[in-house]
Amino acid sequence: MTRERYLTAYRWMLLARISEEKYASLYRAGKIYGGVFIGKGQEAISVSTAMALRKGDIFAPLIRDQAGRLAFGESLLDATRTYLGSRLGPMRGRDGNVHRGRPREGYMAMISHLGAMISVVSGALMARRFKGETGLIGAVSLGEGGTSTGAFHEAMNQAAVEKLPLVVVVTNNQYAYSTPTARQFVCGNLADRAAGYGIEGHTLDHGNDLADCLEVIGRAAERARGGHGPQLVVASILRLGGHGEHDDGNYVLDALKRSKTGADCLKVTEQSILTEGLATAQEMDQWRANAVHQVEEAVATAQREPAPDPDAEDWCALSTRRLGDGYDSDSTD
Amino acid sequence: MSITYLEAIREAQARALAEDPRVYIYGQDVGAFGGAFKATKNLANEFPGRVLDSPISEDAMMGSAIGAAIEGMRPIIEMQYADFSTVGFNQIVNNAATLFWRTQTKCPIVVRLPSGGTPGSGPFHSQSMEALYATYPGLIVMTPATVEDAYSMLLEAVEIDDPVIFCEHKYLYYHLKAEALPTEAMPTGKARIARAGRDATVVTYSAMVHEALAMAEELAREGIEVEVVDLRSIKPLDTDTVLASVARTGRMLAVGEAWPWGGVTAEVVARVACDGYNLLDAAPMRLNAKETPVPFHPNLWGTHRPTARTIARAVKDLLRR
Numbered sequence: 001m002t003r004e005r006y007l008t009a010y011r012w013m014l015l016a017r018i019s020e021e022k023y024a025s026l027y028r029a030g031k032i033y034g035g036v037f038i039g040k041g042q043e044a045i046s047v048s049t050a051m052a053l054r055k056g057d058i059f060a061p062l063i064r065d066q067a068g069r070l071a072f073g074e075s076l077l078d079a080t081r082t083y084l085g086s087r088l089g090p091m092r093g094r095d096g097n098v099h100r101g102r103p104r105e106g107y108m109a110m111i112s113h114l115g116a117m118i119s120v121v122s123g124a125l126m127a128r129r130f131k132g133e134t135g136l137i138g139a140v141s142l143g144e145g146g147t148s149t150g151a152f153h154e155a156m157n158q159a160a161v162e163k164l165p166l167v168v169v170v171t172n173n174q175y176a177y178s179t180p181t182a183r184q185f186v187c188g189n190l191a192d193r194a195a196g197y198g199i200e201g202h203t204l205d206h207g208n209d210l211a212d213c214l215e216v217i218g219r220a221a222e223r224a225r226g227g228h229g230p231q232l233v234v235a236s237i238l239r240l241g242g243h244g245e246h247d248d249g250n251y252v253l254d255a256l257k258r259s260k261t262g263a264d265c266l267k268v269t270e271q272s273i274l275t276e277g278l279a280t281a282q283e284m285d286q287w288r289a290n291a292v293h294q295v296e297e298a299v300a301t302a303q304r305e306p307a308p309d310p311d312a313e314d315w316c317a318l319s320t321r322r323l324g325d326g327y328d329s330d331s332t333d
Numbered sequence: 334m335s336i337t338y339l340e341a342i343r344e345a346q347a348r349a350l351a352e353d354p355r356v357y358i359y360g361q362d363v364g365a366f367g368g369a370f371k372a373t374k375n376l377a378n379e380f381p382g383r384v385l386d387s388p389i390s391e392d393a394m395m396g397s398a399i400g401a402a403i404e405g406m407r408p409i410i411e412m413q414y415a416d417f418s419t420v421g422f423n424q425i426v427n428n429a430a431t432l433f434w435r436t437q438t439k440c441p442i443v444v445r446l447p448s449g450g451t452p453g454s455g456p457f458h459s460q461s462m463e464a465l466y467a468t469y470p471g472l473i474v475m476t477p478a479t480v481e482d483a484y485s486m487l488l489e490a491v492e493i494d495d496p497v498i499f500c501e502h503k504y505l506y507y508h509l510k511a512e513a514l515p516t517e518a519m520p521t522g523k524a525r526i527a528r529a530g531r532d533a534t535v536v537t538y539s540a541m542v543h544e545a546l547a548m549a550e551e552l553a554r555e556g557i558e559v560e561v562v563d564l565r566s567i568k569p570l571d572t573d574t575v576l577a578s579v580a581r582t583g584r585m586l587a588v589g590e591a592w593p594w595g596g597v598t599a600e601v602v603a604r605v606a607c608d609g610y611n612l613l614d615a616a617p618m619r620l621n622a623k624e625t626p627v628p629f630h631p632n633l634w635g636t637h638r639p640t641a642r643t644i645a646r647a648v649k650d651l652l653r654r
Contacts, residue, residue, distance in 0.1 A: 124403055
C-alpha cells in the first residue's frame, strides 16, 4: 500500500463526506426535491471499490457510494446537478439523487430495486467477452438487505456459471432501512454464501479501516481480473445515521454506536494519517478547505442552472421515435 | 415447400445471427437442445458461442441482456413461456423500459414470449401478457398473426434500438403455414386489413385473427361482410387504421385472447369511443377470455377463449344494436 494511494482515497472520502453533508443541509432547507441518502460511515468501503477499478472497467454503485462515484470519475458537478434537478445534469431532471449514471461510460445508473444491477453488470461483462475485450472487470455495490432478494441469488449464480470477472461488494451496515440484520438473515457470515455459489468470498471485518478496505477489495478485484471468476466481499460497518435524511435512525442501538464497528471511517483514517505521519495537520486542513470550496462552487453552479421545462421536454420514452404510440393526453387537442 | 410460423421464427433468428455479429440468443434450453419448442434448432451449432443456455433465472437473463445492450450487443432473450417472464418483469419494466428515458442510452433487446393458450397447457403455460408490457412507456409490443409477420417483424425487432416484447403465439407455431418466407414487409406500427368487409369491423391480433377470419368466412355465407383488422403490434397501436375501418362499417367489436379487465380490447374501444364516436352507428363491443385462470382441459380451454363461433355470435349482437 503506497502512502499516495492511501491519501488519495482519504481525499475522495473527505470530498464525499463534505458534499453529502451539504446535500443534507440543502435538504433540510427544502432546496432538494426527493430524498437524500448519504454514505456517511461507508466511505472507506466505497472508495476502495472504485479505486480497485481501472479505465474501461464497469461500476454499478448504490445509494451510499458518493465516495466511490467520485473516485470512479463522476464529476462533483454531475452529482450536485442531479440532487438539485439541473437540466444540464446527466439525468436532466428525469431522475434524481442516487439514480444517476452514464451507462455508456461504464458507470451504471441504479434502479431502486435491490440486487437488479448485478446481472446488468454481468451482461456488460458478457458483452466484453463477446467482443474479445479482456482484462476488464465490473464491480457492484449492495447492502446486506439486498442479499435477501431473488435478483441477488439469480445474478450471483449466473455470474458463477459464466465465470465472469465480477466483484460484488456487500456492505453490511447493520440495518436495511430500519430492519436489523437478525430479521434479514440467519447465517453467521454472508461471505459464506460464496461457497454455495462456487465462487470466492472475502470478509472485511473492519469496514472503517481504510487500509483493510483497500487491501481486501483490491485483492478481490485482482482475483477477478486474474481469471478467478466472481468475488463476493462482505464488509461490516455501521450506517452513521438514518436510512435517508428524512429518518433520524432512532432505532439504531447505542451498543452498536459505541462498538468498534460504529467508529467513523473518516475519523479513523484522519487519526491514522496523523499518527503515522503520512501528512501534517496543516496539509489536512488545506485538503478540507479545498473540498469545502469545490462543494460550494458545484452547488453555486448547479443552483444557477436551468430547471427542466415541461413545455420544452421531449416526452418520448423510445429512441425509435417513429414507433411512439402517440396516444397520450395531448391527443385530445 | 412450406414453412411454419415456428420455422419462420427460427429462420429470422438464423438470419439475424448471420447478418449482425452483435446478435446473440440467451435462454433456457436454447443451446444444443434447440429450445423447448425448437425455435433455436441447430442455431447453437451454426453459430458457436452465440446461442447460450441460461440458468432458470429470468431476472438475471433480462438484467444481463440490459448490460449487454448498453455495451452495444443486440440480445435476443427467449422466455421459455411468456408466463415465466413475470419472474423477469422487474428488469423488463423498471430497468430496460426506463433506461433510454433516464439516461439516453439505447437498449436494443428482443424478448421472445411464447404466448397464448394451447389445449392442455393450463394456467401457467398459456398466458397472454401483452397488455401488462404495453402499459409501460419505453417498450414496443409486437403480436404477429402470420408466418410472414413472425419472420419480418422479428427481424425488424432485432434492428430496433429499444426493448421489444415479441409475443409469438404457440397455437400458431405448427398450425400456421406459408408457402415461403416473405421478401417484403409492412413496417411495425401499421395495422393490416386482413379481410375487407362493409357491415362491421372486428379488431384483433395474434391467434384471434384466425378465429376472426374463420368467423368472417362463415358469416359471409349468410351475406354478412365483416372487416377484420389485424393490429400486428399492440404498441404502437395503429389507431388510424382502426378508425378508418370503423368509418367504413360504423360498427366495431374488439377481440382478444387475454383477460377482460383493461387490456388491448379496452384500449381499442376507448380510442374508438373517444376519437371515433361520430363514426359509430352502435355502441362498440369487446370479447375476451373468461375471467378465470386459463384452464387445462381442452373442453374448458376451448370455451375459455373466444372462438370463431363466439365471435360470430358477438358480431350478430353488434349488428342488432
